[in-house]
Amino acid sequence: MALEKLDCAGGATGRPDAEAIPAPGETVRRLDMLPIPAALLALGAGGLAIEASNRAFHDAGFALDRRPSALVRALGTEIEDFLASDADQYEMTWQAGDPIECRHYRVTLARAHHSGATRCLVTLVDRTAEVRTEQHLRREMLTDSLTGLPNRAGFSDRLESMIEAGKVASCAVLVVDLDRFSRVNACLGALAGDELLITVARRIKGALRVRDTLARIGGDEFGILMAIDETPDEADRVAARIRSALATPFRLSDLEFHIDCAIGVAFGTACLDDPDVLIRHAQFAVKRSKTSGLVEAYQPRALTLAHAQFEMETALRRAIDNGDLRLTFQPICDLGTGLVTGFEALARWTDETGTAHPPSDFIPVAEESGLIVPLGRWALDKAAATLVEWDARAGGDCGVRVAVNLSAIQLQRDDIAPVVERVVDSSGLTGNRLTLELTESAFITDPDRIARTMHALKEIGCTVAMDDFGTGYSNLASLQKLPIDVLKIDQSFIMGLLADRDKVAIVRAILSLAQALGMDTTAEGVETPELAQTLTALGCTYGQGYAFARALDPDAAYAYLVARNHSSAA
Template identity: 40%
Template sequence: RTPPQVRERERAEQALRHSEEYFRSLIENASDVITVLEEDGTVRYQSPAIERLLGYAPQRLAGTHAFAGAHPDDRQALLQVFQELRQTPGAVRSVTYRNRHAHDGWRVLECTATNLLHAPAVAGIVVNSRDVTERAGAQEALRESEIRFRTVAESLGEGLLITDLDDVILYANPRMEEIYGYRPDELVGRVGLDVLIPPEDVAPFRERMARRAGGVAERYEMRSLRKDGTTGWVEVHGTPFRNAGGEVVGTLGAITDITERRRVDEQLAYDALHDALTGLANRALFLNRLEHALERIRRGRGIPFAVLFLDVDRFKLVNDSLGHGTGDELLREVGARLAQSLRPGDTVSRFGGDEFTVMLEGVGTPVEATQVADRLLQALAVPFSLGGREVFASASIGIALCDSGDVNPEELLRNADAALGRAKTRGKGRHEVFDRQMHAAAMRRLQIETDLRRALLDGELRLEYQPVVRLETGRIVGFEALVRWQHPQHGTILPADFIPVAEETGLIGEVGRWVLDESSRVLAGWHAAAPRDPPLTLAVNVSARQFLQPDLLQQVECSLRRHGVAPECVRLEITESVLIDKADAAIETLRALRGLGVQLHLDDFGTGYSSLAYLERFPIDAVKIDRSFVHGMESEPRRARFVAAIAAFAGSLGVGVVAEGVESPAQPRVLRELGCQYAQGYLFSRPLCADDAERLLARDPAWVYA
């Protein structure tokens, strides 16, 4: 019999063998590689998985150094980790390095080593290794992608912001500091709504965030809040930011600072709606507000109002005796006093020249209106201090009341103007309220109509010609034809006195045909008598009512053909009022005229509220800057800037610029430097009859002003 002690030992040895076989089976079938190293790093045992991992047979590696196949660049770091590991019993270290594959370059291994030198059962260092080549490649690609992204993002000329769906900032490029004043590290982790947007704009921005979360990309302008508390404007192109699965996880915002552009746009818009001299509303803005007030009454939501038409008495005397500079200063002071004497909601405008208009909403009776008029007259009765001189001025005021939407702005102004005429005839420095008994003015207009019909039959109309000079050479390149009425009793009558009547009565068609035909005849004669290269041009004014006549194109074509005038030698001058009422019809007529070959000029440019838009929308060849901007501009920087802005804007669209009202020798040089190509005015010549104009052409003067 076997003694019990022997049987016990045999059972223990058998259990040990089973345990060793079990663990060996685990090691040899594990996907990870198991290596047991001696203290000096020599391989004592290598699991079979090494052949799958690196292509080496396990027995081939036994007795070799564990790091023999390591990449040269990684070996030093490996040795340092190994040294630290074997000096500390029980220590565990992890390291990632590259190891040569037996047949195919390098593999990236992730190893975890445990120091079991002190454990009698092992007495070695156990290393667990796995292949992480693909993961390392992906990580490297990700790092390179991040580097490329940052390189591009940090070199952009615009700000770049990445936020999550809660508007927490995940990334900001350096350009953001220039726009908002925050360094990128000051922004990351903060909520954009809290630091970059004025509080009053947060609510609408939340709506944009909701749209972005729904996958909508947008481009928009919004206010910005800088670190120092100031606000500006930015243009944002917001794009939904998606993860690999296509799910929206945030926003990518490309941000451009447009503060200066907005300032310039707002200034241009303001200048287009306001008088350059006084800063008050201009004619166009006043008419616009007047029309809105009438529209509110038509819809039953308006209130009665009064229109005051004010004219500075004896203003011409101030201009002639003290100079235009003093006259301008007086107009500025008059405008300021009027504004100070009115309620904040009232509208006061410089309507043109020395005329001002006022709209008083809620003032519906003669008593109320005359009380305001008295207050204005009292304000203007206080002497003005102009250039060290004490100047007394007064004004006359015409008042028209409105409580019905049946009238239009022009009729209201005409009524107020009629009342103004009565105030002037009754001694000036007073006010009058329009009433239906004012027949005198109407009778006079009727007489003008009668006389004008006779004038067309008797040949009393004539043309005068004012030269247009090319500023670069100082030589005449053309003329503007100006119609005059030589009345047998009243002498010369200017267009302002009879063209409105002609438009109202329908006579404008006959007047316009005569002007076109006569100007074409004279131009043809000049071309025949003294040919020029390039040919002499002639500008003809077309009134608003004439422009809207259906046979205008036929009129122009017939006149040019009858006299053999090339269309490109003719410029038709229109005012923006032509374009306001029926824009669609106007653009068709303009295109037809351009198709004929004539050039189109926009007269009195800068005095209306939409001139800048007209240059882009309508086929205009040149603009004529109104004399109100040219006058005094050499000493008024604001006017010069306005002229420069018009010239620059027109130039960017390929539109020419003609300056009117040139009177001082300094103006041609300034206008040329500001970008104007042509000019006309009394400095060169007053309007001349055809014979005098022909003699002027024969002299071929060249005006040179250094």
């Protein structure tokens, strides 16, 4: 637009020709028509100089004479490079003045020719207010409004600056996660929680070095960016000071309470190019700190394992949805008669790649992810359907029960009794055909709820067994109160029994306890006929293990049932 105003020949060509530039006085008059600072610069033998400028240029604080002005001193090289090029127009930004009172301009250069001389029309648009507004908004975007600390985005920016400067290999990120902070919000309200966060931020800040950066990167999570001058032990010393600072009790609303924290550390590497990766590594280390109670450093192998578990979770979810799991059945035999009295249903999974995953691998993943609920329901449905199929092949009751394991997590998250009742009703079985096995750990999570669940299962008619007895935390009082029908002695007490007097004493004590409480007993891990005979002599009721059979698919299990019970009866 500036060039159009200077085009004396008419026509908005956007480029004045040699005859278009008027006399200096006329040039100044026309430049004054522009509401923004503008100047005409000539490149002569003496270098670059201002030939004409308007009043707005003068009001902006730039010199009017031909001596080097602030504009020429600052942008002379860029203007000369532009004039030496073939471009007709060029834009750039310029910060003029000292850092505190600097002005921000958008500078436009346009080419002009007259009498063989090369000239440049320079116009400046003052963007100072706009830039300062942007900077203010950016500061707000990168700052936590409660504590005044950098937020997650601001923390990432600081870390990215370290990466760009090539200093990330000599820095560490600490993540501090407050324990039980949610209880403060729940009991005292959000305002008390905010006050606590502000106080925690002050204490942590006081434990850091001046050059360390503290940020609030989550609700009750703080991040620290620190330089490592000598050894990684510096991070441990900082973490120790933070814990010491938080050890002093906090007082809110006339209440005094303690706040503990978990601290994870991740060290930068020269190949790191993403700040969020280092933060995630420190957050992953925090998870381990919550378990161990110690300051934990990130270990790549642990993250690799976590990724593998996540991939397994995804594949397991797909397998449950697609019905790709199967049940196998391990016989439970009467040690006195040798008859098969039941089977334990055991889940087996072979993924899409043909890899078989043992239950010890995928059951913990199912429990952690919550997939144990649909998996447990599927196992109940499948076990009942298999039992119905066996009854149909036998022409009536085939004479055995099927035991299904119930996870402690499953008992917490699912309403088991109605689920079992639905399975019994839909299959047409009676409740006594199903045995529900609970581990000892299930009883300590929520004893009252588990007791109610067990009584509800007994009302349906199901048999209740305590699995892996002797490895958990059961006590005589709970055993006496709970409606347990069967104690399953863990295989760790059974294997090697014949050569270990201490194990014999333990098994004898368990059998005596079960007899006193009117419970049957099942020994797991019975691998030899001699072991089965010894257990019979000690008074054990049932046995389960390789001495009888491994876990079998449904058809093989039914064939085993028919063959063994027929031969035993004969």
